[in-house]
Amino acid sequence: MKPRDKQMTIDEVVGRLKSGMTIGIGGWGPRRKPMALVRAILRSDLTDLTIVSWGGADVGLLADAGKIKRLVYAFVSLDSIPLEPLFARARQDATIPEVCEWDEGMFFTGLKAASERLPFLPMRAGLGSDVLVNNPDITTITSPYGDGETFVAVPALKLDAALVHLNRADAHGNATYLGPDPYFDDLFAMAADEVYVSCEQVVDTAGLTLDTPVQRLLLSRMLVTGVVETPNGAHFTTCTPDYERDEKFQRHYATSAADPEAWSAFKQRFLSGNEAAYQAAVAAFAEEQA
């Protein structure tokens, strides 16, 4: 007997999320982000979300759409454009009710703690910095051993749901990354109660390792709740080697976001329809720019 088929549609994934949930978004900054799922959240009625992300445009878009009640991040950046314009505006207008800015290594440790079902893990990062001032709920712990040193007790970043985007997956939830970096998608998955994997392509299980080393199998199906095939679904972030970041589109995004009128036009053109409409609009944009 084969394990069960977990394929679902984008809307089915988002239909399983609830307002008020804590949602972790995989990838890193402007790299391999589950943008098709993020775009579907933008279209949904979901609200009051806690978003946990090494942020890129995912955070900017969700903040701009008023979806975020609480944001846990260490940075929000588009890399080739250092400052995410929508996130910057949300911060400067104080429209995100709760902001938890952590060190990016603390973020890793918080996910590890959650994945190991621990309430916290100790580390040095944060000591002496304003991370501890601006997150007064994060406290320290003194080593019970002879050294008696005091470390940050990084709280577990427990997630209700994780959204990640991989290059290939099978229908059961096994998934591979084919690019340079796994990022932390497996940790997001282990820190979460429910895990939704979008991917460029759903293939047979055997196809996952046909021309790909087994070490690239990042996610085991035992971690995964649902699988959805979303070609170009990380756009406009990287999904190496399927595609690189769409720098022209990203520039258009950032330029539009800086101006309210241009931003309305951008949303109207790219974000007012479903994922198929988005991809069609992106294809038309690419043709214009060619």
Added chain:
Amino acid sequence: MNDITRAEVCATAVADAFKDDGEIFGSPMGIMPMLGVRLAKLTSNPDLVISDGESLFLAGVPPLFAKAEVVEGWIPFRRVFDVVAHGRRHVMMGATQIDRHGNQNISAIGDFARPKRQLLGSRGAPGNTVNNRTSYWVPRHSPRVFVERVDVVTGVGPRLAKEAGPAASTYNDIHRIVTDLAVLDVGGPDDTVRLLSTHPGVSVEEVRAATGFEVHVPTDVTTTREPTPGELMLIREVLDPRGLRTKEVST
């Protein structure tokens, strides 16, 4: 080989910050730090381990933003965190603000709750500064950057590290602050920023005027050395033939 530019002096000053590091991960953020680290690897410290800034350790020393021919390791982000905690790393970060006690800010300008200007976020600065050697690169030395007190402490200077206890101070090692005007460190009285050298053509008074706090000026401030003809050749012909360095420091 005359007409040495300020950018080229900065590149060698960055390289000199890495010359005594031995076999550790030289981890530059931005163009000038990357140029300097690669220059160090080709000159003073061939044992330095360098990356493509993405996920690969490079065996060779390619020009800025070129692909490496030979790779010697894998350094995805999660392993960077491992190396940070292990300590065998020297990072050179940027800094939107640095204060008298060598604290750095890349998070936000103004009140954190509602910043006048949101910046990148803390990134890895809090962890870097209590785990591995950390230097800063400042392309425009000005009173806006060098402030009495940073608005948000992301990178931890030695005094705050000591106040936080030995877990923070044991590996706190703020090594150099290289700017377009000077080279500084945090060896001043009470762990404050100290001027080490001014770049050729820059006076101590200019540095004082461009610093928004009372910078410690010892009696033995020197002039930052100029690159050798060999270093100039490496900077101009090998590492940065496109002249990206002048985007950061144009004078």
